[in-house]
Amino acid sequence: MHEGLDVGLVEVQHLEQGAVDERGPISGRLVPRPEQAGVTPGRGVRRPSPQAADSRMAGSGQGGCRRVQEQSAGHPLHRFGQGRLPVGSHEVRQTSRHRRLGGDRVHRPMVRSLFRHRRMRQAREVGRVRLSPPPAPGVARHRRLGALVAARECDLLCIGGGLGGLAAALRAADAGLEALIVEKSPLIGGVAAYSGGVVWVGNNHLQRQAGLEDSAEDTTRYLRWVARDAGTFDEDLLATFVRRAPEAVEYFGGLGVRFQNTGLGDQYHPDAPGSVPGGRILEVTVDGEALGPWRDRCRSSPHFRLLGLTHDEVRRAGGDLVAGEVLAELHRQRRKRDFWTWGPGLSAAFAAAALVQRGVPILLEARCIELVRSGDRVSGAVVEVRDERQEIRARRGVLVATGSYGSAPFAAELEGLPEIFEASPPVLDGDALALVEPTGAARARAGQAFTIFGYESPTERHPGTDLPLHRELSRALGLPHAIVVNRTGRRFGDESFYGFLLRAVKERDASGQFPNYPCYLIGDNRYRTRYRLGDGEEWPANLAQASNLTDLAGALGVDAGGLIDQVTTFNDGADEGNDLAFGRGTLPYSRLRAGDPNQSPNPNLGSLTEPPFWGLPLKLLGTGIYSTGLLINTDAQVLTEDRRPIDGLYATGNAAAYVEQPAYVGGLANARAITYGYLAATHAAASNRSRGLPTPLAQGAEDPE
Incomplete structure (x- = not known):
């Protein structure tokens, strides 16, 4: 929604799965149940102006709510002088007809009528195309405008619906927090869904169960040896990853994510110090039926023709590039039963556990355009859904899980390469670097792009x-x-x-x-x-x-x-x-x-x-793995240049710099996304709810204007 345009009260209707209106199946973005969003079915919700929101925050004794805005088209890349990262214009887009009417303050009724007419026309046009699966139970919709209502508050806001965002949301929900995921694309899974789907974790619980020897010391020695020529380490973060990654994998396994051993050893460097013959490389499988209404929204991969088979099965058959008829027949059987493996299976398993089993809401095709701060704390974000902007307040913090910047025009120059063509999903626009720029977040360069x-x-x-x-x-x-x-x-x-x-x-x-x-x-x-x-x-x-x-x-x-x-x-x-x-x-x-x-x-x-x-x-x-990312600490908090944590701001996955291990290890990127998402949600769950946070609205209450 354009800022400053008052559309008045909008009636909210609770729609059950498979609901239709006069234009056919409900299309658009999936959102949480109205009761989760702080409204009750059928109640009116008044959307406050930015001025009203700021005055409300100031009145609550929080020092005012200051939006972190970037008025230009982007921001300078820290220390690299590579130009600017576009975020999108933050100005009110006024049409010529709007100006002829004298703007939104002079002729507000006429502007409101014009705006409503255009929104309804857009809704009718979009209604001809199925943009989403049959809505899950609990989809709320503006009856008059044809747009969906986003959650106004949550505890942990996860920006990015890939592996890291899903893992953090799952951990938060299991800890009793209200988590919300916003994803700018129409699909769930992110870069991990295009990957081979392996997760590299040394000294994990599956090794112990299988009687395979490993230790934190050997895991650390191996990682240090692999990165011996790649640069310096953050020793604290390396020690934390080695210790907490097995904890995270075992924890998520207890929540229904089916980790299993691939049978692969440290295949790139089997003779390196600290290497073990097997057990560190894990994979995840999930049955398609477990995805419920989200199945067709989970991203698959165009890069692997043997999806449905496990890495262990392919390994035993002698490799996928020369797979014979035995593998082909097994593959046909698995596809019939809708068995998800490799990257799609990994991300879909976390989606099933978070979205289906625990009902975590996710808002698709919703782009985060700026962060919101209360004093020095990041307390939410402004999200654009279609042409409508909505502020989402996060009581415990915001997690940046948007991936890296392989699709951005500056990627090749920043990496010192002749060119780069991104093979991962085309969503890696450098959002993480752009969003945090006004917060003073530090960036770190570690290793090279993979x-x-x-x-x-x-x-x-x-x-x-x-x-x-x-x-x-x-x-x-x-x-x-x-x-x-x-x-x-x-x-x-x-x-x-x-x-x-x-x-x-x-x-x-x-x-x-x-x-x-x-x-x-x-x-x-x-x-x-x-x-x-x-x-x-x-x-x-x-x-x-x-x-x-x-x-x-x-x-x-x-x-x-x-x-x-x-x-x-x-x-x-x-x-x-x-x-x-x-x-x-x-x-x-x-x-x-x-x-x-x-x-x-x-x-x-x-x-x-x-x-x-x-x-x-x-x-x-x-492949989605690049040299530059946000600097984080051992709780996945984003740091400033002087290494102070930014209250309420976390990062995981490829959005976070690889300062703990700046060299490539197959499956390490997926392990980092899971581990730092787990650590971020764990820290958010333990944070002081009342420290510098806006006062949440009572369920079903209307925002005052």
């Missing part, structure tokens, strides 16, 4: 959008009969472990250029007839193909002489299982997850001799 290789699909789009989908190829690069080369036609790393290639791609030469980017996947006919590129199309339409390497090089813009020499050198040892240049196929992870078990003697090596030859330009894809 990127992978892939390609742009010429025909596929992100589900529910018109945005092109980029498919990852990281494991497909390590299969036999293919290599990755730069513009000179030369290899520059071990293709069977994407980390080695990525390190080389990020290197600059003396002139500041990237000598290994662009780069290309080159293969022969045996690769194409035996393997898939990944989980997308069988073979993309933009694939270059030729009967010889010279013509292929010309089609790709690669040096022909360099490519021919490189293929000849590679072929000399490939069929014997030797890669003298980069040792391809020597890592256990590479042989298991990126190789062909039927290829001997090395599952990652095979010569390129059989035409036609083909080539595909590779792209750098973001």
Whole structure:
């Protein structure tokens, strides 16, 4: 709603599941029951003006309620000088007709009538398209305006409906708090839903139950070794994560989230100090029926074709890239019974536990545009639903769980990369950095962005959008009969472990250029007839193909002489299982997850001799994990530059900087989202309710004007 436009009293009607009106099924955003929102069904709710809200807060002895506003289009990136992060205009949008009427104060009745007419017209237009599933019991709706009523108060407001926000809301609800989630997209699950869905937690309770040895000391040693070249650690936060992550996993397991062991060990670095052969990598499954009315609102992943199978089953079968008919048949059976695994299963399991089992309300397609403060405390947020702005007060605090900034235009420059195409859901706009700017929150840069290789699909789009989908190829690069080369036609790393290639791609030469980017996947006919590129199309339409390497090089813009020499050198040892240049196929992870078990003697090596030859330009894809985030303490409180906690402000997941472990570990991002969401809600539950908080309205009361 535009600020300053008084639409008067609006009647609220309580609608049951499957309700319809004259325009068909109710569409729009799902919200909590009216009784949870502080109103009773059928009661009128008067929406106060900002001035009235401020005067009410001042009258309650709280020192006034000051909105944290950013009047310009964005804010400067802290210390990096990379321009501004757009948040969206906060000015009242006045139409020319509105101005001709003299504004909202001079001709308020006429403006109100005009505004109501436009809102009803928008509602009729939206009503023709199903934007949401059949409403869950307890959906409240403005009868006259066709817009939904948001919760006006809660204890913990979780900004972001991904894994971290769901985990925090679940913990808060179990602790007796009123939690509310706001999610700007129409889907639940966030980045975790696109991931492989594993959760890396050392010394966890499932290890102990299985008799597997591990300890906090070994977990810490392993994490330190992996990040030995990535920068400094926050030792307190590292110790807290190692100690509290197992606690969080066991706690959520007791609330119905089904964690299980994948059987995978520390696959990237099995010989590192503190490594263990198995038990740290967990996964989660959930039955679709447990999601109730939220099933079609839970985000699935376009990146994995074996959804419905567990990592343990795929591992036992020899890997997903060469899965045979046994896996295919099991996959068909699982899909019939609506069995959710991998990233979609992880996020959906938390959604089932929070939204269905405990009735936590969530507001979809609701963008948080600013935080609200009472004195020095963050006490709520302003949320925009369609064109309507509503203030939500949070008695215990606000959790920022909006993810990182891979879809923002400044991402590649900030990370020092030639380009980035985000493979995660297209919702990572840098909201966390933008929202907290006026609060004085500190940002920290730790490690580097975790990127992978892939390609742009010429025909596929992100589900529910018109945005092109980029498919990852990281494991497909390590299969036999293919290599990755730069513009000179030369290899520059071990293709069977994407980390080695990525390190080389990020290197600059003396002139500041990237000598290994662009780069290309080159293969022969045996690769194409035996393997898939990944989980997308069988073979993309933009694939270059030729009967010889010279013509292929010309089609790709690669040096022909360099490519021919490189293929000849590679072929000399490939069929014997030797890669003298980069040792391809020597890592256990590479042989298991990126190789062909039927290829001997090395599952990652095979010569390129059989035409036609083909080539595909590779792209750098973001995964939602980036170098810069909010600085937090051991309670997940956001800190200022002088490391003072900002009262009432928390962060989790990729919105929080990786200062405790600035190197990539598969499953660590999901573990952080769960752990810091758990810690934030735990701290909020223990906080003093009366300290600097606005006085909550009695249930069913009307706001005074």
